[in-house]
Amino acid sequence: MQGFLNGCANAIGADHVVTDEALMLPFLTDYRQRFTGRALAVVKPSTTEEVAAIVKLCNLHHVPLVPQGGNTGLVLGSIPDESGKAIVLSLNRLNRIRELDAANNTLTAEAGCILDHIHSAATDAERLFPLSLPSSGTCTIGGNLSANAGGTAVLRYGTARELCLGLEVVTGEGGIWNGLRGLRKDNTGYDLRDLFIGAEGTLGVMTAAVLKLYPLPKAKLTAIAAMTTPDKALDLLNIAQRYCGTSLTAFELVSRYAMELVLKHFPALSAPLPLTYGQYALIELSDSESEDHAADMLETFLEYAIEEDVIRDAAVAQSIAQSQSMWQLRENISAAQAMEGKNIKHDIALPTSSVSDFIAKTDQLLQAHFPGCRMVTFGHLGDGSLHYNVSAPPGVPVEAFMDCTPEINRIVYDSVASFNGTISAEHGLGALKREELVRYKPPIEIDMMKRIKAAFDPNHVMNPGKILI
Amino acid sequence: MQGFLNGCANAIGADHVVTDEALMLPFLTDYRQRFTGRALAVVKPSTTEEVAAIVKLCNLHHVPLVPQGGNTGLVLGSIPDESGKAIVLSLNRLNRIRELDAANNTLTAEAGCILDHIHSAATDAERLFPLSLPSSGTCTIGGNLSANAGGTAVLRYGTARELCLGLEVVTGEGGIWNGLRGLRKDNTGYDLRDLFIGAEGTLGVMTAAVLKLYPLPKAKLTAIAAMTTPDKALDLLNIAQRYCGTSLTAFELVSRYAMELVLKHFPALSAPLPLTYGQYALIELSDSESEDHAADMLETFLEYAIEEDVIRDAAVAQSIAQSQSMWQLRENISAAQAMEGKNIKHDIALPTSSVSDFIAKTDQLLQAHFPGCRMVTFGHLGDGSLHYNVSAPPGVPVEAFMDCTPEINRIVYDSVASFNGTISAEHGLGALKREELVRYKPPIEIDMMKRIKAAFDPNHVMNPGKILI
Numbered sequence: 058m059q060g061f062l063n064g065c066a067n068a069i070g071a072d073h074v075v076t077d078e079a080l081m082l083p084f085l086t087d088y089r090q091r092f093t094g095r096a097l098a099v100v101k102p103s104t105t106e107e108v109a110a111i112v113k114l115c116n117l118h119h120v121p122l123v124p125q126g127g128n129t130g131l132v133l134g135s136i137p138d139e140s141g142k143a144i145v146l147s148l149n150r151l152n153r154i155r156e157l158d159a160a161n162n163t164l165t166a167e168a169g170c171i172l173d174h175i176h177s178a179a180t181d182a183e184r185l186f187p188l189s190l191p192s193s194g195t196c197t198i199g200g201n202l203s204a205n206a207g208g209t210a211v212l213r214y215g216t217a218r219e220l221c222l223g224l225e226v227v228t229g230e231g232g233i234w235n236g237l238r239g240l241r242k243d244n245t246g247y248d249l250r251d252l253f254i255g256a257e258g259t260l261g262v263m264t265a266a267v268l269k270l271y272p273l274p275k276a277k278l279t280a281i282a283a284m285t286t287p288d289k290a291l292d293l294l295n296i297a298q299r300y301c302g303t304s305l306t307a308f309e310l311v312s313r314y315a316m317e318l319v320l321k322h323f324p325a326l327s328a329p330l331p332l333t334y335g336q337y338a339l340i341e342l343s344d345s346e347s348e349d350h351a352a353d354m355l356e357t358f359l360e361y362a363i364e365e366d367v368i369r370d371a372a373v374a375q376s377i378a379q380s381q382s383m384w385q386l387r388e389n390i391s392a393a394q395a396m397e398g399k400n401i402k403h404d405i406a407l408p409t410s411s412v413s414d415f416i417a418k419t420d421q422l423l424q425a426h427f428p429g430c431r432m433v434t435f436g437h438l439g440d441g442s443l444h445y446n447v448s449a450p451p452g453v454p455v456e457a458f459m460d461c462t463p464e465i466n467r468i469v470y471d472s473v474a475s476f477n478g479t480i481s482a483e484h485g486l487g488a489l490k491r492e493e494l495v496r497y498k499p500p501i502e503i504d505m506m507k508r509i510k511a512a513f514d515p516n517h518v519m520n521p522g523k524i525l526i
Numbered sequence: 527m528q529g530f531l532n533g534c535a536n537a538i539g540a541d542h543v544v545t546d547e548a549l550m551l552p553f554l555t556d557y558r559q560r561f562t563g564r565a566l567a568v569v570k571p572s573t574t575e576e577v578a579a580i581v582k583l584c585n586l587h588h589v590p591l592v593p594q595g596g597n598t599g600l601v602l603g604s605i606p607d608e609s610g611k612a613i614v615l616s617l618n619r620l621n622r623i624r625e626l627d628a629a630n631n632t633l634t635a636e637a638g639c640i641l642d643h644i645h646s647a648a649t650d651a652e653r654l655f656p657l658s659l660p661s662s663g664t665c666t667i668g669g670n671l672s673a674n675a676g677g678t679a680v681l682r683y684g685t686a687r688e689l690c691l692g693l694e695v696v697t698g699e700g701g702i703w704n705g706l707r708g709l710r711k712d713n714t715g716y717d718l719r720d721l722f723i724g725a726e727g728t729l730g731v732m733t734a735a736v737l738k739l740y741p742l743p744k745a746k747l748t749a750i751a752a753m754t755t756p757d758k759a760l761d762l763l764n765i766a767q768r769y770c771g772t773s774l775t776a777f778e779l780v781s782r783y784a785m786e787l788v789l790k791h792f793p794a795l796s797a798p799l800p801l802t803y804g805q806y807a808l809i810e811l812s813d814s815e816s817e818d819h820a821a822d823m824l825e826t827f828l829e830y831a832i833e834e835d836v837i838r839d840a841a842v843a844q845s846i847a848q849s850q851s852m853w854q855l856r857e858n859i860s861a862a863q864a865m866e867g868k869n870i871k872h873d874i875a876l877p878t879s880s881v882s883d884f885i886a887k888t889d890q891l892l893q894a895h896f897p898g899c900r901m902v903t904f905g906h907l908g909d910g911s912l913h914y915n916v917s918a919p920p921g922v923p924v925e926a927f928m929d930c931t932p933e934i935n936r937i938v939y940d941s942v943a944s945f946n947g948t949i950s951a952e953h954g955l956g957a958l959k960r961e962e963l964v965r966y967k968p969p970i971e972i973d974m975m976k977r978i979k980a981a982f983d984p985n986h987v988m989n990p991g992k993i994l995i
Binding site: 204482 | 673875879952974975
């Protein structure tokens with residue numbers, strides 16, 4: 058392998074081929090610290106041409122590569138396995154914003170650009186890049202696109218896929234494809250862009266992307282509403298969509314237990330409504346007119362929802378500070394769960410019309426098998442997307458409960474499948490869910506994926522073992 | 527071939543295997559009546575299973591098939607070549623709306639459903655299916671998706687691609703893939719859906735789709751504004767987006783000559799503004815609140831645009847009838863062109879920031895080579911998408927001018943390429959532009975397309991000669 062490593066050093070400079078175990082460690086351990094893989098080296102090119110040179114070397118020497126951005130993925134997609142045969146291809150040095158075309162509402166960023174930097178560049182040009190994720194200070198746009206990230210603004214603006222107009226990709230054999238088109242319409246052949254998006258680095262390495270920008274809204278308003286059950290939250294969603302159209306930019310569900318966990322572990326935060334209701338909805342409106350207009354719209358539909366007995370109470374943020382603290386209640390759920398101890402997580406989505414029935418049925422099934430287990434249910438209800446997490450019953454040791462993961466996964470995923478849902482709404486498959494994929498996808502779909510994989514990565518070097526077994 | 531035809535008759539009934547030349551003719555001639563191909567038969571299955579049976583027979587007997595919906599395509603994509611070796615696979619009998627899930631805002635339609643029938647079903651459920659095309663009384667959703675149709679509502683709702691959540695497809699070898707998922711988020715592997723969308727029937731046969739619905743807007747308002755030049759129209763677009771956000775649902779450019787042509791050939795229509803300006807913009811707002819709210823918004827930004835000298839005049843429709851006649855001015859441009867005589871058409875798109883420079887530069891190039899030629903320039907300016915059509919100079923015989931098509935195409939497409947635009951914004955490639963594709967796409971992109979084609983259609987039966995040579 059020394060010949061390969063020398064080749065890498067010649068191509069991009071010895072300083073950027075890291076083989077020191079301690080220096081490699083952060084690149085080998087996943088975000089949730091569940092797994093540490095091994096690698097031949099961490100290789101850090103700084104240009105598209107350098108990426109192409111490394112991919113060619115990998116093909117020549119049959120060395121697998123694992124593309125990595127901010128390494129914030131949740132499905133073990135951006136770290137290598139324990140064989141130690143692969144390299145990590147870090148895109149962090151490809152971090153330039155190449156162009157901002159305000160009149161075309163586009164920004165061209167390299168794969169290693171941190172999401173928050175893209176937000177800032179857009180804001181400086183009085184534009185909005187709407188992708189909104191808790192990890193935005195660390196995650197990179199290449200990773201966001203490779204995983205087709207979701208987040209809290211999907212209801213209005215779509216997933217990462219829908220925010221991308223064009224790509225530059227180093228192919229599985231080390232060619233460079235310049236597909237950096239900033240066009241809203243382009244019907245010239247097969248949609249290669251959307252094939253690379255969401256492929257988790259198994260078909261090629263994204264090196265840059267043309268992203269869609271939007272006008273900055275003139276006002277943003279946040280509110281929290283309380284209701285008894287998830288079906289009431291769905292009724293509220295329907296009313297909100299009718300009254301507010303696309304001004305509705307976020308609609309998040311938070312169960313009471315999720316809210317309690319945040320308040321327990323983040324004592325500086327306070328609940329804007331009494332903790333006596335079953336469910337809470339966090340609502341955001343963005344308005345192109347004025348704050349007054351948005352406030353009128355928000356108050357009108359909340360009043361209507363109270364009159365119709367859809368919600369029991371509501372609080373509208375009266376300041377930016379209040380709005381931020383409402384959002385912190387939502388954004389700190391994951392951290393609060395971690396502080397409380399491990400639980401069994403599911404990143405699922407359903408037709409919105411089935412969310413309520415799914416929760417009722419699945420909660421019941423889980424209680425029947427694991428009496429007293431506690432549900433941390435929250436997520437992007439507007440998209441039918443839920444984080445449906447199961448915590449140990451009071452008194453049951455966490456580690457013993459975690460051993461039930463396979464059984465609990467089976468109950469949850471079988472239920473998801475019975476409602477035509479998905480077992481990965483926004484995190485992807487990585488190495489974590491590739492076996493589940495085979496269970497829940499029809500064989501013909503797996504077969505088509507394998508044909509694409511074989512066509513694009515004939516030498517089996519691109520992030521092997523991810524998505525497909 | 528009698529064995530093959532008998533097999534088809536056994537699979538779907540002899541009545542649905544048409545070999546009579548006169549009965550086949552409408553299926554063999556393209557929408558613009560430029561070309562008539564030949565076929566072994568027109569085969570009309572009525573279920574997904576029947577489609578699969580036919581595709582299997584085609585594989586077995588090495589008979590190419592040409593999927594066809596409403597046959598309204600503009601690039602010779604849905605008719606066979608003159609060899610007479612292929613069958614036309616008509617999807618017209620797969621025309622059921624299988625499901626409408628109002629709470630999930632989805633509708634599941636079979637490929638042969640006529641677009642207007644889908645509009646009606648959505649409206650009956652107080653929902654909007656926004657795809658808006660002049661051929662909506664004839665075209666089918668399968669064709670719309672296969673060509674990734676655009677139209678006048680893309681600015682707000684996206685192309686056909688963005689309106690589809692899931693597909694059912696008969697693969698190139700006759701398998702059935704049920705990908706009819708009604709999910710807003712689903713990150714479980716490669717994006718097969720978007721690969722079939724826009725593939726013009728060269729990778730598989732779509733048999734059904736899950737479509738996105740939207741709340742019906744409470745009000746729709748139409749206006750026409752007049753300006754001197756296309757760059758002023760782009761300034762107006764920018765103002766409209768700032769003032770109206772997503773309420774702006776259409777922004778169409780119509781050049782004076784295009785307007786004059788419509789008024790000449792449709793004398794019942796009248797111009798809402800004097801014909802003394804260079805360019806006109808047709809604007810539509812959709813509002814989730816009220817007609818008054820939309821009217822305020824529209825008048826405010828038009829007044830601002832007049833004050834800022836962006837536009838010279840504007841007329842707001844005061845009734846549904848007025849609104850319809852404004853739209854008829856736009857929608858009859860194609861018909862008016864046909865009545866005036868043939869011209870050389872280009873379906874292009876550019877970054878919106880380059881549209882004005884493109885028009886100025888390309889108009890000048892064309893005038894230099896073909897003095898006096900007349901430009902019928904119109905289209906979906908909000909998406910950077912133009913119908914950029916060239917008519918003969920006064921006094922030059924149309925047929926002589928049409929002989930200059932290759933030279934004029936070269937000037938236009940080279941100019942498009944120099945601005946990073948596309949030579950097919952919304953009509954696709956079909957058999958008409960496949961040679962151009964090779965000229966303007968990088969070889970690495972063509973190579974990736976060919977790999978996909980080989981992986982999905984190993985026996986070369988799926989709509990051969992379309993998109994790829």
